Amino acid sequence: MSGGDIKLVGFLCNWCSYAGADMAGTSRMAQPAEMRIVRLPCTGRVNPLLVLKAFQEGADGVLVSGCHPGDCHYNEGNYYAHRRLELLSRMMAVYGIEPERFRYTWISASEGARWAETVTGFTETIRPLGRLNLAGGGARDDDHHQGPAAGSASPAEKR
Amino acid sequence: MVSTAYSYYPGCSLTSSATEYDISFRKVVEALGIQLDELEDWNCCGASPAPHHKAETLGVLLPGRNLHIAGASHDAIVAPCAGCYNRLKYAQYKLAGDQDIREQTSEVFQAEVRYQTEVLNIVQMLNREITPEALRERSQGRLANIRIGAYYGCLLTRPADILGFDSPRDPRKMRPLMEATGAEVPHFPFKTECCGSYMGLARKDILLKASHRIIEVAVSTGLDALVTACPLCHQNLDLRQEQINKAMGTSLRMPVLYFSQLIGLAMGISPEELELDALVVQPDMDRWLKGVA
Amino acid sequence: MRIGVFVCQCGTNIAATVSTERVASAAMALRDVVHAESIQYTCSDPGQRTVIAAAHKYALDRVVIAACSPRMHETTFQRTMAQAGINPFMMEMVNIREHCSWIHSDMEVATEKAIDLVSMGVAKVRGQTPLFSSHVPVVSEVLIIGGGVAGIQAALDIADAGMPVTLVERGPTIGGNMARLDKTFPTLDCSSCILTPRMVEVKHHENIRLMVNSEVEQVRGYIGNFEVDIRKKATCVDEEKCTGCQICEQKCPSEAPDEFNAGVGETKAISIAFPQAVPLVASLRKEYCRLYIKGKCGICKKVCPADAVDYEQEDELHTEKFGAIVVATGYELFDWRQAYPHYGGGLYPDVITSIQYERMLSASGPTGGHIQRPSDGAEPKEIVFLSCVGSRDESIGRPLCCKVGCMYIAKQAILTREHIPDSRTYVFYMDVRAGGKGYDEFYRRAQKEAGAVYLRGRVGKIYPRGGKLVVMGADTLVGENVEVEADLVVLATGIDAAAGAGSLAQRLNIPYDQYGFLSESHPKLRPVETTTGGIFLAGACQGPKDIPETVAQASAAAAKVIVLLSHDELETSPMIAEVNHMRCIGCFKCREVCPYHAIEEQGLRDGRRVAVVIESLCQGCGLCTVACPPSVISLRGYTDNQLIEEVTAVLR
Amino acid sequence: MIPLSETLSQGRELVAEIEHRSGQKVADCYQCGTCSSTCAAADAFDYPPHMFMRLLQLGAVDRAMASTTGQLCYDCMTCSSRCPIRIDVADVIETTKNIADEQGIRESERGLRLFRNLFLKNVRRHGRLHEASLLAWFNLKSGKLTNDLSLVPLILRRKNVRIVQPRIKDRAQVRRIFQRAKERPRW
């Protein structure tokens, strides 16, 4: 099992948060293992539909993290991201998803410790919530489960 | 029933060795037309040795009882003694922040503890009741002949996170009213230095050294008087000034007034009524009030 | 599709917590993976050769490398791909070190996670198509912001290499803080003797254009092609005409604070900062001038023999193109007064800062090199230095070390003994930081030759007594409190980034820290680069530095600029946006969000108006892809499909 | 000589206790000495505040607990207010002192011990402090009979001065308070 039953997806911008997560690693800051990071050029690239898709495919929590306001590598990418994601987080309940399962934060390249804390805090928030059960039926049911996916020992396999 | 008057907690010192503080405070308040209701059946807050029980039961229960009584009838309690103020704030902080302490205290008091009454020191209260502009109006530059230093000491500002009154490194809250008396209030470098606290009986040597330094700096700053809001500071600086001079082989003279005495003088209350004659080191009132009608 | 997966052990960095063999064998089970193996050090020469050999042997067309962060070695392996005959963008790096082995301790857990991550990488690379870089022409002119010793050094190095340089300084003269110093540690050579000739050289260099009283307002564009708005502020003096005779200054009736001399002495509303200023031109400060305050005067205009004074002068706005930018905005001293009421908070005239002392020591300074107490002009005999005032002090939010304080205190103690032989100096310190070549020896000189009394402890209080200052400190080594009756107290105040450095950084789009110091891209490997291509750092704008370090870094930045601009063209990243013209509905929502104005409107032959991406301007942020209502823009390397595949790979 | 291998392991628990109760970390202290240089009583301590912090850093808690520092420090918090690391030095000293009390370590400063005991006794009995009787008892018990007597006439210059404070009415509650404090000195 890779660190429990739940799976978390993180969409991180390359310049700040991904580098912050690197810094946490370089500083050997222990973190829970449920998080799977997807690297993007900018949080401005995060399409809200992508987040919803992740939930639909079976993510139990989604974290988006980018540069602090004013520090975006592309000047204003995180400004657009902020607007879109704020809207999205307010929509969560509409989709039948507990709002805590979605979070977005700003973490800079030098804030390794902050990244480690964020992952730990986020994981600890989701763990008690357990797996996400989408009323509309996500891809989690066994009949949807197809293809070789991630190796034979994948925890998803055993669910 | 909640009254618009202040609940007044004089504490032990103001009713024994520091009655001039009590009297002058009451006189000022009376002149301002404010009602004070002395807290009923108040007890000692344990200020002097209780620092060593800060984290302990007694440090909450003793002042807590006073808070509890005040809470029944008043929105705000004023404690002119800096030590009492400090202890009341501490008890309030503890009670507000910890459910368990609240429950245990209620058990001892045999009633649900009331702790939310606003706790004010004399500077806060007077600043609320008479603005510097109003005092300036009333005083008409009455004390323009003198230079006075604000002495805050320790208990009025520290610990800052609990008292939330003024900066512990650079307090300034006394200044506006002091300046409104017409007096010059130059920077007094030792305004936050400790006077030696309650060491008087047991280790006078430590105390006298500390107090001596404060008086010495007040003199070299060219002050005509220091002003304090703490009976313990006053005791150490005024009552013991002869002891200080004797121990250190000096002959310093520095009148030390209570904050209420100074404000009272500015308002035109007579020195006698403010019991200035109780001071060991007497200010030269003739010079102070020279030219004042 | 033939994918190869290489799982790096990084010695034991990865292998100690991730079973790389198991990851490799799990990878073999993934669709289209035809080869997977574990390699000890993939980035090493033999490691790379193993990858290349496997690529040939298994006819790979796509590669996944599970190793360290792509921020570390992506370009390394892109080069490997090129050598293996595979398009460099058909390679995906998977981070199983920083994001896995280094943050987990359980082998089982870490291995499972690594397998997940590899499956994500494989899913993503399957959707990848070959990409090709294009080239853009490069502007060969260089902008340098800040004319301290760092900016001067960089300007001269670059100009000597034959590239045109514009040096923008916001003050009236170049020279920066070094111009205010007397002598410099560790050799005690005279600051202006080294600096002034270089300043003059800047002025006369054929490749350098000097713009003083100027500031950078806006920066657009990207590496090789920046477009910058520079505002040259009106100073009421025509730079071309002014001869520097200073007659105006002598006749001007309005006093003004003397910033160059750090408040030691006053100057006039119209003045020249110091006799060796470059350019040697007067400037008028309206906020102090009678003509502007009271509407009456005009003396300077009347007395100027060169007719240089022009009250109607207006700000000029210049827009210029540059290929590279060097930021050299330096530092300022921390304003200690608010933070240290227990040192008098600025109320005691004889408590001064180190830079004020420096001005007193300087023979060309306002006191003519005489050390004087500001209160009464007397020569002090007992002089106390306090280190770390506004440094290494968490209570005021400044834990950083000023880095030069310890050394310049030693210097000032030595110089004090030279100026006043019968003086005594005291130094309160916590640690003496003297880590350079010849530095410790220099600091020991202050003790041995200049007789400075070093006291290990911080000062708790300073107060005046009988015309002296009582300094109450502790000597923590003997465990007792000590007291000095001082004539003069000199504070080694902390070092701050120059005012406005943070907002300049925002305009340049480069990162900075909480003190406003600008951040380098990597402290060891890319110490003069920023994360924005084409923008470089030099000197104390990056963090406290002494002169040798400043100059070394300035030359390093110059070298980087010269390398960059030695090519006529730059390769651009192909990871940019692309519009599917067939399906574009012409709403231009994309154009509204693009920060680089990289989208333009184009008419098609069928009359439709559609969006097109200007390749040389697009930086690949992906903002437009999300803004596009019918989702017809894709970002190469991060297409919607790729991202969805990546996500679903791990969740299935 | 401080045997560090010993003190650092043996003192660990007590230091952790001090840190926990005071909320301060002794390792934060970088020994700058600001605390000592501001302390009006430091000259009288056997370990000035920064050295007191040092003892705790070295695990030499026994020495710290037996020192006069904890007894003579009057919690004025001048040190805490100027510590560049924002360590509440006064709290560390006081917490250590409280633990020493709980461990029954006898105070060497007899006068202070006497003063505190008499003070609390006084309040327990009357509910308010009898300054005069405190002075009298202190002098009697410390054998310094004339101590501060010269102050008495100076005090008596005041008009309303109460030689004998009225006892408070609800003495039962005061007794309960002291009883509880005796049973559970800490919350």
Ligand SMILES: Cc1cc2nc3c(=O)[nH]c(=O)nc-3n(C[C@H](O)[C@H](O)[C@H](O)COP(=O)(O)OP(=O)(O)OC[C@H]3O[C@@H](n4cnc5c(N)ncnc54)[C@H](O)[C@@H]3O)c2cc1C
């Ligand atoms: C008291 C003291 C004594 C010292 N003694 C020594 C010594 O003996 N030996 C030694 O090696 N070092 C010494 N130093 C350190 C030395 O001063 C620095 O290393 C050096 O000055 C750094 O140079 P710089 O060019 O990076 O910055 P600066 O000298 O600060 O120059 C920066 C320049 O940029 C300009 N600028 C700032 N912002 C902008 C903007 N937005 N736009 C345009 N221009 C801008 C400024 O006006 C300034 O001219 C001492 C420092 C102090 C405080």
Ligand SMILES: Cc1cc2nc3c(=O)[nH]c(=O)nc-3n(C[C@H](O)[C@H](O)[C@H](O)COP(=O)(O)OP(=O)(O)OC[C@H]3O[C@@H](n4cnc5c(N)ncnc54)[C@H](O)[C@@H]3O)c2cc1C
């Ligand atoms: C124990 C220790 C720990 C350290 N830890 C850190 C750290 O954590 N962080 C940090 O930033 N720095 C650290 N350093 C410092 C760091 O090692 C040096 O800054 C760095 O290695 C200097 O690199 P260099 O290339 O100048 O010299 P070197 O690494 O010494 O390389 C010089 C090379 O030149 C070769 N060479 C020598 N003479 C000749 C010759 N005549 N002809 C041809 N070749 C020759 C040598 O064989 C060698 O390969 C540490 C140093 C030590 C001793």
Ligand code: SF4
């Ligand atoms: S490629 Fe990265 S992980 Fe592998 S050996 Fe090199 S540094 Fe280590």
Ligand code: SF4
């Ligand atoms: S402005 Fe005129 S008077 Fe002033 S320095 Fe220049 S030339 Fe001389």
Ligand code: SF4
């Ligand atoms: S106009 Fe007068 S006051 Fe203004 S700068 Fe010229 S001489 Fe000075």
Ligand code: SF4
């Ligand atoms: S260089 Fe010296 S003076 Fe400056 S902060 Fe560091 S230790 Fe203090």
Ligand code: SF4
């Ligand atoms: S947003 Fe999309 S549809 Fe609209 S113009 Fe841009 S590319 Fe075309």
Ligand code: SF4
């Ligand atoms: S990706 Fe889109 S929004 Fe970003 S720079 Fe390119 S065209 Fe502009």
Ligand code: SF4
């Ligand atoms: S002031 Fe603070 S840091 Fe300095 S020695 Fe005292 S406790 Fe330690």
Ligand code: SF4
């Ligand atoms: S609290 Fe104690 S140690 Fe601190 S300054 Fe006051 S007496 Fe000294």
